[in-house]
Amino acid sequence: MRIASHHMYDASIKNLQSRQEKLASSQEQLSTGRRVNYASDDPTAAARAERALAAIARTEANQRTIDASRNVMNIAESALGNGIELLQSARETLIAAGNGSYSDGERQALAIKLKDIRDQLLAVANRPDGGGGFVFGGQGSSTPPFVETVDGVVFRGQSGETLSSTGERLNLSIDGDLIWLKGKSSANGVFNTGPGTNTLTGMANTGTAWITSGSVTVPSELPYPATPSPNYSINFTVSGGTVTYDILEDGNPIASGQPYESGKEIAIPGKGMAVAISGNPADGDSFAIGESNNDLNIFQSLDSMIASLQTKNQPGGAVQQAVNAGMAKVDAALTSLMSSRSAVGEQLNRMEGIESRNADQKLAAQTEQSNAVDLDEVAAISDFQNQMTGYQAALQSYASIQKLSLFNYINS
Numbered sequence: 235m236r237i238a239s240h241h242m243y244d245a246s247i248k249n250l251q252s253r254q255e256k257l258a259s260s261q262e263q264l265s266t267g268r269r270v271n272y273a274s275d276d277p278t279a280a281a282r283a284e285r286a287l288a289a290i291a292r293t294e295a296n297q298r299t300i301d302a303s304r305n306v307m308n309i310a311e312s313a314l315g316n317g318i319e320l321l322q323s324a325r326e327t328l329i330a331a332g333n334g335s336y337s338d339g340e341r342q343a344l345a346i347k348l349k350d351i352r353d354q355l356l357a358v359a360n361r362p363d364g365g366g367g368f369v370f371g372g373q374g375s376s377t378p379p380f381v382e383t384v385d386g387v388v389f390r391g392q393s394g395e396t397l398s399s400t401g402e403r404l405n406l407s408i409d410g411d412l413i414w415l416k417g418k419s420s421a422n423g424v425f426n427t428g429p430g431t432n433t434l435t436g437m438a439n440t441g442t443a444w445i446t447s448g449s450v451t452v453p454s455e456l457p458y459p460a461t462p463s464p465n466y467s468i469n470f471t472v473s474g475g476t477v478t479y480d481i482l483e484d485g486n487p488i489a490s491g492q493p494y495e496s497g498k499e500i501a502i503p504g505k506g507m508a509v510a511i512s513g514n515p516a517d518g519d520s521f522a523i524g525e526s527n528n529d530l531n532i533f534q535s536l537d538s539m540i541a542s543l544q545t546k547n548q549p550g551g552a553v554q555q556a557v558n559a560g561m562a563k564v565d566a567a568l569t570s571l572m573s574s575r576s577a578v579g580e581q582l583n584r585m586e587g588i589e590s591r592n593a594d595q596k597l598a599a600q601t602e603q604s605n606a607v608d609l610d611e612v613a614a615i616s617d618f619q620n621q622m623t624g625y626q627a628a629l630q631s632y633a634s635i636q637k638l639s640l641f642n643y644i645n646s
Contacts, residue, residue, distance in 0.1 A: 253625040264618060270607040279606040286603035293596040296402075300589055302365075303404040307582050310369045310408050313361045314575040318568060320358070324351045324536065325564045331543055332557040338546045341553075345543035352536040356380060356387060359414050363407070370410025372396075379410055380533075387533035389415055402588050405581060408574075414533070417570030420526035421447045421562055424458055427509055427523050429555055433469055434518035441470070441516035443496075444555035447562035448509035448523070455506030463525040466502055468509075470494065472517035479515075513554065530570065535563035 262271060273280040330336075331344045360378040363369045371379045372391040379391030389411040398404040420426045427445045431438060445468075450456065457464050469480045481489040481502060489503050497512045502523065511521060542548075542556035 250625075250628050253621065253628050256621055261618065264609070264615065266609075268607050269609045276607075282606035283603050286599045286606065289599035290596055290603070293592050293599065296592050297589070297596075299398045299404060299406075300585055300592065303398060303406055304582065304585055305365075306363050306369055306406055306408075307578050307585070309361060309363055311575060311578045311582065313358050313369060314413075314571050314578065317355060317358050317571050318575065320351050320355050321532075321564055321568050321571065324348055324539075325561060325568070327351070328539065328557050328560045328564065332554055334553075341543045345540045348536060348540050348543065352533060352540070355532065355536070356382070359387075359410060367407065368410075370408050370413065372407060372409050372411060374407070380414065386531070386537060387415070404585070404588075408578075412528075413570060413574045415531045416528045417530035417532065417567060418526055418528060419530040419563075419566055421565035421569055422450050422526075423569065424450055424456055424526060425507055425523055426526045427521065427562070428559060430467055430469075430520035430522040432516070432518040433520055439516065439519040439521075439555075441514050441519045442552075442554070443470075443511050443513035443515035443519060443521075444558045445521040446510045446512075446558060447565060448507060450506060451501065451508045452506035455504055457505050458525045460525075466505070466507075466523040467520050468500065468511065468523070469520045470515040470517065472515070477515065526566075530563065530566050532567045532570075535560070535567065539563070 270276045270279045270283065327344050327347050331341050336344075359370055359380045361369050363371075366376070368375050368379050368391070370391075372389075373394040373396050375391035377390070379389055380387050381390045391410065393409060393411045395405055395409050396407040398406060425448060427448050429439050429445065432440060464484050467482045467485075469482065471478050471480070477494040478491050479494050479500070480487050480491065481500075483505075492500075494511075494515070496514070497510055499508050499510050501508045507523065509521075509523065539556070539560035542553075542560065548556075
């Protein structure tokens, strides 16, 4: 077979071009640190890398959501802590107001202090989240959600919660209406107590007795929840200097002629509830017990306390009853805020676990991407050096072949 010089030149040039392309590709891989720079380099690996990149983008979006939720929850936790401190201060003020030696003027001074606490609580309830919204704005509010009206504080936001769109339940706001205006109305979380009406006159009680907020003694015996919800009353009879009481359920006696002792616990028979009544009840005075509802308006409760302290010339029993009723509401509000703060703290703790899982998922995706497209630099450097050596040998070979023509031989 005849091989012409031209064929040898072409073969050498093609060899040089092939080696240049491989050398350039190796050089690009070394400079980028990636084995796959174009989808055509390895379509399968490129597809794996794209899936990994999508997973990384999702985890980064989830992390931004976690950060946003953590910011809101941290502000909410701080706000609820401030609210608890203010309510503790309100409770101390009410305890002071129960001092029987205080004059009307001194109680009015305490009412002014309560008014200041109430205003601070309103500012806490309207605390911004730093992003143009409000922590307790529910599902969204561009203006402060709690507004002062002639009827008291009302909620003008959208009830509910704003949640993240991720698979995890993460709050981006809190239902302030539920916390500040619709808390459980009793400190014990089950039933309310309060003064009834005098059964003889149909008017307000005339004695100096007052009732406590009560406690749950046997949870399994509680009559609540029930439909219809039963109501209980404790009716007093004073005869010949002897004070006794009857306990009624929906008007029907379940205990009669019980001897009264101020401050001693009174158990509602078979109902798992107990209260204490102190002071001196008048003949016909009564006290009521009923199921608590989710209607505790913290601001309205404070308004009621302030009004009671500003009322002049009240008998001692009325003052003490107002103070006790106010403390029961404050205790219920404290329970509501502490429960909400606990829930916020639990969510902050849960975020740590979510963040850890998110970081693990991101690391797994990054590892998958690296395995698909990253370069083994040690092997790549070795290949590059081999290709350089081969390319130099090809150049020398081509230079030698160029001298093999007949004309070069004749000229020499």
